[in-house]
Amino acid sequence: MTSDSRPARPQTILTVQETEWINPHTVRLIAGGPGYAAFQDKDATDKYVKIYFTRPELGLEPPYDMAALREVLPPEDLPTTRTYTVRWSDPAAQRLAIDFVVHGNEGLAGPWAVSATPGDRLVFGDPGGQYAPDPAAERHLFVGDDSAVPAIAAALEALPADAQGDVLLEVDGPEDCISLVKPEGLRVQWLYRDGAVPGTQPLLPEAVSRLEWQAEGTQIFAHGERGAMKSLRSIFKERGVTRDQLSLSAYWALGRDELRFQAEKREPVGVIAPV
Ligand SMILES: Cc1cc2nc3c(=O)[nH]c(=O)nc-3n(C[C@H](O)[C@H](O)[C@H](O)COP(=O)(O)OP(=O)(O)OC[C@H]3O[C@@H](n4cnc5c(N)ncnc54)[C@H](O)[C@@H]3O)c2cc1C
Numbered sequence: 001m002t003s004d005s006r007p008a009r010p011q012t013i014l015t016v017q018e019t020e021w022i023n024p025h026t027v028r029l030i031a032g033g034p035g036y037a038a039f040q041d042k043d044a045t046d047k048y049v050k051i052y053f054t055r056p057e058l059g060l061e062p063p064y065d066m067a068a069l070r071e072v073l074p075p076e077d078l079p080t081t082r083t084y085t086v087r088w089s090d091p092a093a094q095r096l097a098i099d100f101v102v103h104g105n106e107g108l109a110g111p112w113a114v115s116a117t118p119g120d121r122l123v124f125g126d127p128g129g130q131y132a133p134d135p136a137a138e139r140h141l142f143v144g145d146d147s148a149v150p151a152i153a154a155a156l157e158a159l160p161a162d163a164q165g166d167v168l169l170e171v172d173g174p175e176d177c178i179s180l181v182k183p184e185g186l187r188v189q190w191l192y193r194d195g196a197v198p199g200t201q202p203l204l205p206e207a208v209s210r211l212e213w214q215a216e217g218t219q220i221f222a223h224g225e226r227g228a229m230k231s232l233r234s235i236f237k238e239r240g241v242t243r244d245q246l247s248l249s250a251y252w253a254l255g256r257d258e259l260r261f262q263a264e265k266r267e268p269v270g271v272i273a274p275v
Contacts, residue, residue, distance in 0.1 A: 009125050011052070011063040012039045016120040017095065019113075023176040025102050025146060027113045028087070031122040032095035039096070041089050044129035045158050046151040046221070046247070050081040051098075052123040053108045062123040082109035082258050083251075085150040086127060098122075099150040103198060107257060131221055131247040133159050138217030140165030140186065143204050143232060145224035146176070147251040155221060156182035168207045170224065172198075198225065199254035205231035215239045226250035226261070230272055237275045246275055 014031035022028050041047075054060045055077060060069070064079045089096040100113035133140060133155050140163060142152045149169060156167065164185040170193065171177065177190045191203040205228060220241060222232050229250045236246060250272060253261040264270030 009066075010038060010040070012036070012049075012124055012126075013062050014039075014096075014122045016116050016118055016122055018118065019116055022099060023171075023178055025172055025176055026099050026149070026178075027102055027116075028097050028099045029113060029116055029122065030095055030097045032093065034094075036091075036094035036096070039089070040126045041091060042127050042129055044127075044132055045155040046085060046131040046223075047089075047127040047129035048083050048085045048151075049098075049124035049127050050083050051109065052079045052081055052125075053112065054079045062121070064123070080108065080259060081125075082107075084109070084124075085129075085148075085154070087150040087154060101146045131155070133163070133221075134219050135160045135163075137219035138164070139213065139219070141208075141211075141213060141218050141220045141222075142167040142169075142186075143208060143220070143222040143224070144168075145170040145198065145204065145228065145251075146172075147225075148223035149178070151223060152221065153178070153180055156180055156186060159183050159186065165218070166211060166213065168204060168211070170201070170203045170228075197254075199227060199252075202228065202231060204228045205235060208232060208235055215241045215245070218245060220246045220248070222246070222248040223251050226253035226270070226272070233272050233275060241275050243275055248272065248275075 013035040015033040016029050016031045018030040020028045052064055058077060060079065069078055084098045087097045087099050100110060102110050102114055105111060144152050161183050163183045167186055167188040168191060170191045173192050173194060180188060189207060191207055193201050222229065229248060233248055
């Protein structure tokens with residue numbers, strides 16, 4: 001129990017086992033170990049976890065009792081979290097993989113993933129996530145930037161062999177295209193920023209506008225930078241997409257760290273109105 005008598009939120013404590021660059025802007029960490037037994041796996045293909053980051057000089061040991069720590073530490077010393085998709089989990093091997101986009105020196109999670117080595121600790125809370133591709137959908141539309149590639153790749157792997165649809169993915173350039181395991185009926189378009197700052201180009205909304213597709217019968221999964229998601233939401237609304245067809249949310253926002261980005265969901269700038 002935490003010090004204020006609320007049950008502590010369960011945390012999974014793993015050890016990094018392998019690191020691998022899957023393209024020039026994404027590093028995959030594979031983590032596992034005995035702590036995997038605490039992982040409450042989910043069927044959702046977009047399952048995600050909130051990873052804890054602490055200041056090494058404080059020597060905090062997991063599981064982190066946030067209520068107790070709030071009583072003794074100033075806010076800037078508290079553990080903080082970043083949200084990441086579980087790209088795959090393997091209960092038999094007691095391992096899972098997370099793909100981290102590396103977006104320069106800014107931030108906590110990106111730089112940490114670059115320097116992570118086997119033996120490092122990975123601590124996170126219980127997974128969230130709700131989406132899974134509907135095997136009965138006539139068509140699928142997947143739209144996302146680098147941050148959503150892991151969730152989209154996992155969804156493609158879960159589609160039935162006769163699934164149809166389109167996949168629009170924004171990355172920096174051709175060297176970032178990874179191979180995707182998918183049914184033949186899914187057409188993939190990679191859209192290149194060509195060195196532009198991520199989150200500044202309307203590549204995804206423009207590609208969706210150009211695409212020939214009809215809303216009826218299409219299940220949509222669209223995630224990535226907030227500005228692009230707002231534009232997409234308007235397009236989907238114009239096309240008559242209904243809420244039950246759509247999984248759409250921002251995964252990050254240009255110029256905001258995750259705490260600010262999450263806090264802004266309660267402010268007008270951060271709201272992506274439902275269709
Ligand atoms: C449900 C969910 C699932 C997600 N899954 C993944 C995933 O599998 N892999 C993944 O890499 N990200 C994923 N994200 C996005 C990730 O949580 C954010 O990118 C997060 O801000 C990264 O933390 P950070 O500490 O590196 O940077 P922060 O400290 O949060 O931000 C520092 C700066 O970097 C910028 N920034 C943040 N992310 C990016 C980016 N992707 N590209 C360019 N600039 C950026 C911010 O705007 C800010 O200016 C997911 C987010 C959600 C909500």
